[in-house]
Amino acid sequence: GESVGLHLPTLSVQEGDNSIINCAYSNSASDYFIWYKQESGKGPQFIIDIRSNMDKRQGQRVTVLLNKTVKHLSLQIAATQPGDSAVYFCAEKYSGGGADGLTFGKGTHLIIQP
Amino acid sequence: KAGVTQTPRYLIKTRGQQVTLSCSPISGHRSVSWYQQTPGQGLQFLFEYFSETQRNKGNFPGRFSGRQFSNSRSEMNVSTLELGDSALYLCASSPTRVGSPLHFGNGTRLTVT
Numbered sequence: 001g002e003s004v005g006l007h008l009p010t011l012s013v014q015e016g017d018n019s020i021i022n023c024a025y026s027n028s029a030s031d032y033f034i035w036y037k038q039e040s041g042k043g044p045q046f047i048i049d050i051r052s053n054m055d056k057r058q059g060q061r062v063t064v065l066l067n068k069t070v071k072h073l074s075l076q077i078a079a080t081q082p083g084d085s086a087v088y089f090c091a092e093k094y095s096g097g098g099a100d101g102l103t104f105g106k107g108t109h110l111i112i113q114p
Numbered sequence: 115k116a117g118v119t120q121t122p123r124y125l126i127k128t129r130g131q132q133v134t135l136s137c138s139p140i141s142g143h144r145s146v147s148w149y150q151q152t153p154g155q156g157l158q159f160l161f162e163y164f165s166e167t168q169r170n171k172g173n174f175p176g177r178f179s180g181r182q183f184s185n186s187r188s189e190m191n192v193s194t195l196e197l198g199d200s201a202l203y204l205c206a207s208s209p210t211r212v213g214s215p216l217h218f219g220n221g222t223r224l225t226v227t
Contacts, residue, residue, distance in 0.1 A: 043219050101147055
């Protein structure tokens with residue numbers, strides 16, 4: 001089946017810098033996208049979502065960008081803090097038809113350098 | 115509002131046994147989904163329940179089953195355990211079936227020896 005992937009398994013950034021985590025998806029029919037953060041020993045935590053009728057959505061210190069032309073999704077974290085250290089997953093879903101579960105990417109481990 | 119609660123947090127079983135995992139969704143959430151997380155395969159969809167009915171099922175063998183009760187609580191059962199079933203099993207709930215994010219519990223870590 002089709003799957004969502006991330007470009008980098010690990011991303012290291014300096015504290016205070018902005019982080020950009022990328023994700024490529026392959027199912028052009030997907031119409032709902034979510035970013036999750038998973039800390040060690042915990043389940044994935046919802047960060048932000050975006051529907052396919054939008055190309056940008058902002059939250060608190062986070063921005064998600066969706067480029068449907070190249071099937072690319074990114075998560076921008078402003079002023080990265082030590083608490084942002086975690087594995088970040090993008091996930092996609094097609095809401096129509098059988099409405100299967102979310103398809104997750106492999107994850108990017110964000111490491112914050114002091 | 116309390117989050118998704120999964121019990122137990124850890125389980126150790128031997129091959130051939132069966133196991134039942136429990137999930138209490140966020141109050142008011144009617145959709146419950148189950149996912150398996152392993153280092154090799156990542157997060158994979160198992161099944162989704164809504165209004166006590168299984169709505170969708172992922173690509174897992176019939177040894178994996180579940181159910182949902184009238185109060186939206188859900189259980190997942192794995193029979194005839196295999197070593198490869200060792201994983202973190204995550205339950206997630208959402209208020210609707212589509213268009214709203216899943217909220218995950220902290221999972222049950224199952225180890226099969």
